[in-house]
Amino acid sequence: MLKLFYASLTCALASHIALEETGADYEAVRLDFGTREQSSPAYLAINPKGRVPALVTERGTLTESPAILAFIAQSFPAAGLAPLDDPFAFAQVQSFNSYLCSTVHVAHAHRMRAGRWADDPMAIQDMQRKVPENVGGAFDLIERSMVKGPWVMGEAYTICDPYLFTLSLWLEGDKVDVANFPKVADHMRRMADRPAVARILEVHRG
């Protein structure tokens, strides 16, 4: 059985929702970032990166949200979470998720994880000050040129949707007003209405 390691409302929420949407059996194991459980020897033995998500399978452990999300879609094709038989459409899904991972998540991380990239407290403050501009700019591009509506890829709900939803939940903390992005705001409401999303949000907020 698949085992997902996550921490509350981190980017692992996307993989958690995707797993729940498949209807498959899986186990979810919560890490406490407050006590830095992600850096414990026990967890580093599972994922040397000391990050979440990590998905433990019968064949080994997978990390990185875009890879885990595509793996979930390919492992449970009946759930229809990605256009698996169309390389171009699949690449569009992957392009969107890669942008969230390498640009949007990174822009956001310069607020609470700025110490990854600088040591001087003044430098860290300057990086944090720029977060609303960078995260807002990325969501502006998402609004204008990426979200087709009602779901990210159009009529089909895919692995892009829980990932966008997860990063949208961070906007308020990043001091970016989602009201500036009507399609993203509508997407958040649609997501919250899905039973699988509501169940997993309750787990993360519990």
Next chain:
Amino acid sequence: MLKLFYASLTCALASHIALEETGADYEAVRLDFGTREQSSPAYLAINPKGRVPALVTERGTLTESPAILAFIAQSFPAAGLAPLDDPFAFAQVQSFNSYLCSTVHVAHAHRMRAGRWADDPMAIQDMQRKVPENVGGAFDLIERSMVKGPWVMGEAYTICDPYLFTLSLWLEGDKVDVANFPKVADHMRRMADRPAVARILEVHRG
């Protein structure tokens, strides 16, 4: 025919090599970052992100290296550039490429592109100072726990290899000594010996 937009020795090199390895016909269009051609209206109409690579196909334009690399592998299955029929093995490929994109490339980018995340010149200096530590740390993890050898995924040459090679070429500029990472150094030598790699390197350096 596929058309790849690239700039010399940027991360687009990975997609360029992968295309060349397939033996397919394609056109490569060079952008001059020196004159900020990536921000020209003409290019922004092709890729609103103003970045490379961008791969123009009959059905539209794809961006983000991990997505383009997987698309190349899926579009030219005879080239054998990814384990397409094995979701777990494919996810391992994707996980590696996602790490390069979202962690290693980002760590590197804090040297020449630090202005993306801060404005204060002192902050930018502090970020640049930390680049060797961050890039070196990422390559240490790659060396210890990711590269199986002789290729990234073991005996099979995949889309992970041109991507690792591309980022390895940046090590010297980042003041990270590749000699600290014998498997990565060996990988660089093996890559340089491949005819397709030598041809594309010559194009990028020309």
